[in-house]
Amino acid sequence: MSDAASPESSQDESIVRVAVLSDIHAFHGPAKGEPPSYADEAKAEDQWRQHPFPGLTALIKTSKLKADLLLCCGDLADKAEPGAMKYCWAFLNETAKLLGARLCATAGNHDIDSRYGYNAFDARGMMQNLTPTFPVREGRLADQYWARQFCIVQSGSWRLVLVNSAAYHGQGSDDAQPPEYAHGRIAQSTIERLKDALTPPTNAAVNLLAIHHHPMAIGGVDEDGSYMANGEALIDLLAMDRQMWLIIHGHRHVPRLLHGQGGNNAPLLFGCGSFSALLRGRWATSAGNQFYMLEFPIGAASSLGLPLVGRFRSWDWHIGLGWEHATESSGLPGAGGFGCREHSGAVATKVADLVRKRSPATVSWLEVLAKYPQFEFLMPADIARVRTELESSKSIRVQWGAGYPTELSL
Numbered sequence: 350m351s352d353a354a355s356p357e358s359s360q361d362e363s364i365v366r367v368a369v370l371s372d373i374h375a376f377h378g379p380a381k382g383e384p385p386s387y388a389d390e391a392k393a394e395d396q397w398r399q400h401p402f403p404g405l406t407a408l409i410k411t412s413k414l415k416a417d418l419l420l421c422c423g424d425l426a427d428k429a430e431p432g433a434m435k436y437c438w439a440f441l442n443e444t445a446k447l448l449g450a451r452l453c454a455t456a457g458n459h460d461i462d463s464r465y466g467y468n469a470f471d472a473r474g475m476m477q478n479l480t481p482t483f484p485v486r487e488g489r490l491a492d493q494y495w496a497r498q499f500c501i502v503q504s505g506s507w508r509l510v511l512v513n514s515a516a517y518h519g520q521g522s523d524d525a526q527p528p529e530y531a532h533g534r535i536a537q538s539t540i541e542r543l544k545d546a547l548t549p550p551t552n553a554a555v556n557l558l559a560i561h562h563h564p565m566a567i568g569g570v571d572e573d574g575s576y577m578a579n580g581e582a583l584i585d586l587l588a589m590d591r592q593m594w595l596i597i598h599g600h601r602h603v604p605r606l607l608h609g610q611g612g613n614n615a616p617l618l619f620g621c622g623s624f625s626a627l628l629r630g631r632w633a634t635s636a637g638n639q640f641y642m643l644e645f646p647i648g649a650a651s652s653l654g655l656p657l658v659g660r661f662r663s664w665d666w667h668i669g670l671g672w673e674h675a676t677e678s679s680g681l682p683g684a685g686g687f688g689c690r691e692h693s694g695a696v697a698t699k700v701a702d703l704v705r706k707r708s709p710a711t712v713s714w715l716e717v718l719a720k721y722p723q724f725e726f727l728m729p730a731d732i733a734r735v736r737t738e739l740e741s742s743k744s745i746r747v748q749w750g751a752g753y754p755t756e757l758s759l
Contacts, residue, residue: 423457533562
């Protein structure tokens with residue numbers, strides 16, 4: 350178990366911290382065949398190297414992690430197993446207390462009993478009867494979530510929209526192909542209600558939207574087409590808003606950090622890896638089980654003239670080891686940023702010019718950030734393109750750390 354290291358801003362700033370996990374797939378063993386996840390209710394939880402729940406508790410205590418918000422993006426249980434659902438929801442509530450955080454969640458396809466394995470008629474009843482109330486503690490907001498398919502939570506400088514992308518699972522025509530439970534959906538009527546709800550001005554500096562299903566197809570990932578129907582309309586709505594938004598979602602178990610469509614004001618998409626599901630096929634080697642801490646430095650965004658910037662830290666789960674600082678081969682690296690949209694070619698030119706002006710021609714990445722603080726908030730994919738540009742076109746040698754350069758030289 351280890352903490353993640355990343356370049357730190359020297360600026361005195363107000364920071365909103367959000368702990369994020371998704372796709373837990375808790376179950377009660379013994380499972381028939383291969384288990385769906387590492388989160389087995391039947392296993393002893395006193396061994397933090399063997400079970401991700403006590404492992405996370407140990408990580409939080411050892412690393413002294415604190416958060417304003419703990420966010421879960423769905424699939425608490427596997428195949429809507431009632432006992433596993435209660436077990437996972439209790440774990441999330443205890444974890445929120447440990448972090449000093451507010452707990453909010455949204456429903457995943459595995460949380461809705463859409464095949465009626467445990468109930469003959471009420472696919473959502475199990476979740477609606479959870480204690481404490483799901484997806485938020487206030488009954489009024491929970492009722493809005495289930496009745497209107499979304500609710501809005503605001504606390505100080507952050508605002509969170511919870512959208513139920515599994516709202517119609519267990520419904521739909523029997524002749525529909527694919528069936529409704531095979532994908533997410535946001536209805537146009539929900540889009541219109543959300544538009545009205547977002548119209549009043551807000552003082553929130555950090556604007557987040559959490560869903561389970563990804564709102565647009567992701568290349569190389571969507572073999573099953575399970576992304577949200579009408580998800581592009583949701584992205585378009587947020588792109589038209591005066592605020593900059595970050596959409597956080599789960600479902601695919603493949604970590605991704607992308608730009609949505611819609612121009613420079615398009616929302617960012619933070620796709621979570623699974624917290625504890627067993628990954629199979631090609632994802633077993635190209636993705637990992639991950640837990641995240643997001644930080645939104647409000648002062649840095651204001652001083653840089655950027656609407657929304659953030660840092661993330663990632664940890665990987667390894668049975669027998671516990672939660673460890675993430676590696677790049679796991680999906681998202683151990684540390685990184687988002688919010689700076691400067692072109693990678695322009696970034697590489699500025700960095701190369703800075704290196705060539707030094708004698709000796711060696712510059713640390715921290716020195717680069719002192720000159721260009723916005724580069725801390727380049728996304729991992731953009732940082733990787735900068736590295737390629739520096740090495741292939743600028744003849745700059747790049748020493749590489751956990752997702753970002755450490756030193757650059759001629």
